[in-house]
Amino acid sequence: MRNARPPRLPRRALHGVLLLDKPIGWTSNDALQKAKGILRAEKGGHTGTLDPLATGLLPLCFGAATKFSQASLDADKRYTATLHLGRTTSTGDLEGEVLEERPVDCDRAAIAAVLERFTGEIDQLPPMHSALKHEGRALYDYARAGVEVERTPRRVTIRSLAVLDWTAPTLVLDVLCTKGTYVRTLAEDIGRALGCGAHLAALRRTASGPLTLDGAVTIAELETLTPAARDALIRPIDCLLADWPALRLADDDAGRFLSGQRRRTAQADASAVRVYGPDPRAFLGSAHITRGELIADRLLSPVEVAAQLQPIPPVSIPETVTSTPQTAHGHEATT
Template identity: 70%
Template sequence: MSAPLRPRVPRRALHGVLLLDKPVGLSSNDALQKAKRLMRAEKAGHTGTLDLLASGLLPLCFGAATKFSQASLDADKRYTATLRLGQTRAGGDLEGEVLRERPVAVTPDAIAAACARFSGLIKQVPPMHSALKKDGKALYEYARAGIEVERAPRQVTIHAIDILSWAPEQHQLVLDVRCSKGTYIRTLAEDIGELLGCGAHLSALRRTASGGLDLADAVTLDQLAALTEPERDTLLRRPDCLLADQPEVRLPANEAARFLQGLRRRTPLADADAVRVYGPEPAAFLGSAHITAGELIADRLLSPPEVQALLQS
C-alpha cells in the first residue's frame, strides 16, 4: 500500500533577505530548500555556496531580493578558519585522506610572518575540489574521477589575516580572514602550511560576514522552525540590505515612475559604477543603477507590485 500523499503547502510571495546560519554537513541548496519550505516562499535563491564542511552566514533571497543576489556574491567575505598544521590532506580539508605528516616546529613570530606574506593582492591556484568549471565541467567532478587538470592562477585580495589562537600541542591555528570574493580558504591554509615548512589543511571553516551582513544577526534552521509564521516574517530584511555599501539616489515621484519603466534619467551626480535608487518615500526602494556622463541608467529594477509589497510590509 502506497504512503499517503502529504498535503500541498500553499506558497506565498515574499520579498526580502533571510540571514541563515548554515550548519556543517548540509549543502547550501538543501539549507535553502528547508528555509523556503518553512517560509512558504514562492521564489528563493542563495547568494553563493558554502561547502558541506563549512558553516556560517548564508544570505537567502526571497522574491524581489533574488534580483540583487549578485551584489552579495561580489561582496567581500570574512571567515574564521581553523588550520591543522603538520598534516596535508587530499582536497586540502578534513574530508580528504592524509597525504603527508611532518613535524611542527614553528614560533608565533613565524606564524605572524607567514600570515603577513599572504596579505594583500595575491595569486591562488584554485583547488581541484571546487565548483570552478573547466570545459563546462566542475573541477570537483574531475577530482572525483582521479583526474587533475591544469588551473591558471587567479588574483584575489586578502584584506587582513588576524591570529585568533595558536595551540602548539594540537597543532591548531585559528585565523580571522577578511578577503575578496573568489578566495579559496583551503588553498590559503595549504599555502601558509607550506611556507611554514610543515604543511597544513583546513579542519574547519565558518563564514562570519558577507559585505555588510553579519553572522551575529543570523538564525539557525532549528530556531527558524521553532518560530510562528509572523515571527519568521519579521526576520526578513529589505532587499536593499544587499546594496548597503552603494551610494543612495533618491528620485521625486514623477522621475521614479519613469525610472521604473527603464528610462534613463538626467542627474547632476558624479559617475558611479553602482548606486541604489529610491522614490520619494524613505522605504520606496526601486532598484540598482549606475551613473555615466550625467545619466542614471537602470541595472536591476523592481516591478511596481514589488515596490508596493515592500512598502506595505
C-alpha cells in the same frame, strides 16, 4: 480506511532576504530549499555556494531580492578559518586522507611574517577538489576518478589576515578576502610557507559584503518559530546593497526611472547606487551615474515596489483537510 494528511500549504510572494547560519554538512541548495519550504516562499535563491563542510552566513534571497543576489556574490567575504598545522591531506581539509605529518616548530613572529606574505594580491591555483568546471564537469569529479586536470592560477586579494588564536597545532585566522578565494588553498599555502604543512580543519563565514552573522538564524531555530516570528526575520531587499551610495527621487522622477528612462542628477558619478522613491522604504532598484546621468541597471516592478510598503502576506491555510487518494496497492497516488 483512507489515511488523511494535512493539506499542502500554498506558496506566497515573499520579497526580502533571510540571513541563514548554515549548518555543517548541508549544501547551499539544501539549506535554500529547506528555508524556502518553511517560509512557503514562491521564489528563492542563494548568494553563492558555501562548501558543505563550512558553516556560517548564507544570505537567502526571496522574490524580487533574487534580482540583486549578484551584489552579494561579488562582495568581499569574511571567514574564521581553523588550520591544523603539521598535517596535509589529499583534499586540503578534514575529508581527505592524511598524506604527511611533520613537527610544528613556529612561533607567533614566524606566523606573522608568513601571513604578511599572503596579504594583498596573490595567485591561487584552484584545488582539484572544488566545484570549478572543466569541460562541463566539476573538478572534484576528475579528482575522484584519479585524473589531474591542468588549471590556471587565479588572482585574488586577501585584504587582511589576523590571528585569533594560536595553540599548536591549531591556528585560527580571521580572513577578509575577495570573491573566489579558496580558503582551503590559502591554508595549505600558509602551512607550506611555515615548513610544516597544514590543512583546513574548519571554516565559518562571518560576513558577506555589508551583511554579518548578527541576527542570522539556523534552520533548527527557524523551524521552532511561529509564522509571524519567521516573517519578522525577513530583511528588506536593499540590505544586499547597504554599503552602496543612496539616491532619493521625487515621485515623477521615480516613475520615469522605473520605466527605464535616464534622469539628470547632481550627484557625483558612481559605478553603483541604490535608488529610492519619495518614501525611503520604496527601494526602486540599482543604477550607475555617468556624466551626471542616472542610468538604471536592475529595476523592481511597480508591484514589487508596492509590496515593500505592505505587511508580508501570511500563509493562507485551507479550512478543510481532504483524504489522500491511494492506488489499488495502498500507495499514495501521485499527480
